[in-house]
Every structure is written in C-alpha cells, then in structure tokens.
Amino acid sequence: MASLKCVAIFVMVALALQLADAQLPGLQNLINISGSVSCSLNGSVIVNATTPTPPFPNALIDVSCGGNVISSAMTNGSGMFGITLNPLQFPLSNLLSPNCIVRVVTPLSNCSTTLPSTGSLQSPIQFIGTTVQGPINILNLAPAAFQLIGN
Numbered sequence: 124m125a126s127l128k129c130v131a132i133f134v135m136v137a138l139a140l141q142l143a144d145a146q147l148p149g150l151q152n153l154i155n156i157s158g159s160v161s162c163s164l165n166g167s168v169i170v171n172a173t174t175p176t177p178p179f180p181n182a183l184i185d186v187s188c189g190g191n192v193i194s195s196a197m198t199n200g201s202g203m204f205g206i207t208l209n210p211l212q213f214p215l216s217n218l219l220s221p222n223c224i225v226r227v228v229t230p231l232s233n234c235s236t237t238l239p240s241t242g243s244l245q246s247p248i249q250f251i252g253t254t255v256q257g258p259i260n261i262l263n264l265a266p267a268a269f270q271l272i273g274n
C-alpha cells in the first residue's frame with residue numbers, strides 16, 4: 124500500500140515535471156509556493172500545547188537556490204505566505220532539488236522573546252499537486268518541514 128502510494132507520488136511529480144517542461148500550447152504554467160509559519164522552534168503548530176501556537180506574522184520569507192535569493196514575501200497576520208514563480212524562468216526540477224530552500228529570514232525572537240535570535244528556519248521544497256484555474260495550470264509547492272539552521 125505504502126509503496127503504491129510512493130509510486131503514485133513519483134508518477135505525479137514526473138507528470139508535473141513533464142508538464143512544466145512541455146508548456147502545452149494554450150495552457151500556461153504558474154508555480155505557487157505557499158505555506159504558513161508558526162511561532163515555535165520548528166515553525167509548526169505544536170499539537171495539544173497548553174496554549175495555542177500563535178502564527179508568525181510579518182516574517183520575511185525567501186526562496187533561494189544555490190545561495191541566491193530568487194524571490195521573497197512576507198507572512199500575513201495568519202503567518203501565511205505565497206510566492207508565485209514562472210516555471211520557464213525557474214524550472215520545477217531545480218526548485219524541488221536540494222539546491223533550493225524556503226527560508227524564514229526574520230529571527231524567531233521577533234515573534235517570541237523566548238525563541239532564539241540567531242539562525243533561521245529552513246526547509247526543502249516539495250510538490251503538493253496541481254490546480255487548474257481557467258487557462259492557468261498552477262503547480263502547488265510548499266515547504267516540506269522547517270528546521271532551525273545556524274543557531
């Protein structure tokens with residue numbers, strides 16, 4: 124069952140990569156990297172915490188590949204962000220490789236003084252799925268899992 128799921132995901136990613144590279148006439152591809160950041164050591168909501176984990180608002184998020192920032196955004200009041208990219212400019216296969224990461228540039232101490240003021244949350248990027256919006260084929264990506272690096 125698990126291996127079947129694995130194969131299914133592999134096929135899905137392979138199809139998306141093919142789609143992104145093929146640029147079917149009349150169907151335009153758009154990459155949407157979205158996610159949310161919470162005010163915790165790993166940026167995730169802590170399940171069953173005594174007090175709910177607050178979102179991390181106004182945090183600077185960037186996407187960098189090989190150490191070069193290719194795009195950035197700010198989290199909104201709910202700690203959510205969205206970055207759209209043109210796959211012709213930034214190939215999906217590169218974004219999904221270990222070469223590229225999503226980074227929370229603003230230190231965690233900016234959302235809570237009890238959290239570290241050094242290091243940054245970083246995550247590889249994963250493929251979630253595609254959604255079609257009229258003539259636009261949206262390739263949805265998201266951070267796989269944030270980890271505090273360089274603390």
Ligand SMILES: *[C@@H]1O[C@H](CO)[C@@H](O)[C@H](O)[C@H]1NC(C)=O
Nearest residue numbers: 155156157158205207261263
């Ligand atoms: C990107 O994905 C997020 C989350 O699914 C959504 O809220 C946002 O509207 C999407 N942006 C675009 C341009 O499709």
Ligand SMILES: *[C@@H]1O[C@H](CO)[C@@H](O)[C@H](O)[C@H]1NC(C)=O
Nearest residue numbers: 165166167168169170268269
């Ligand atoms: C984040 O940390 C919390 C608390 O330590 C833990 O329960 C949760 O599983 C972690 N989430 C991830 C995605 O690592």
Ligand SMILES: *[C@@H]1O[C@H](CO)[C@@H](O)[C@H](O)[C@H]1NC(C)=O
Nearest residue numbers: 167168169170171172173174
């Ligand atoms: C959280 O609490 C709910 C209800 O008490 C419980 O069903 C669930 O298993 C708990 N989850 C974790 C990760 O502890």
Ligand SMILES: *[C@@H]1O[C@H](CO)[C@@H](O)[C@H](O)[C@H]1NC(C)=O
Nearest residue numbers: 198199200201202203204205
């Ligand atoms: C943050 O953005 C998300 C996704 O676009 C949206 O659903 C949410 O309402 C926004 N929150 C605030 C406080 O603007």
Ligand SMILES: *[C@@H]1O[C@H](CO)[C@@H](O)[C@H](O)[C@H]1NC(C)=O
Nearest residue numbers: 181182183228229230232233
């Ligand atoms: C962090 O918070 C301080 C004090 O509110 C502010 O001056 C600073 O610009 C913030 N840093 C970032 C990267 O948002």
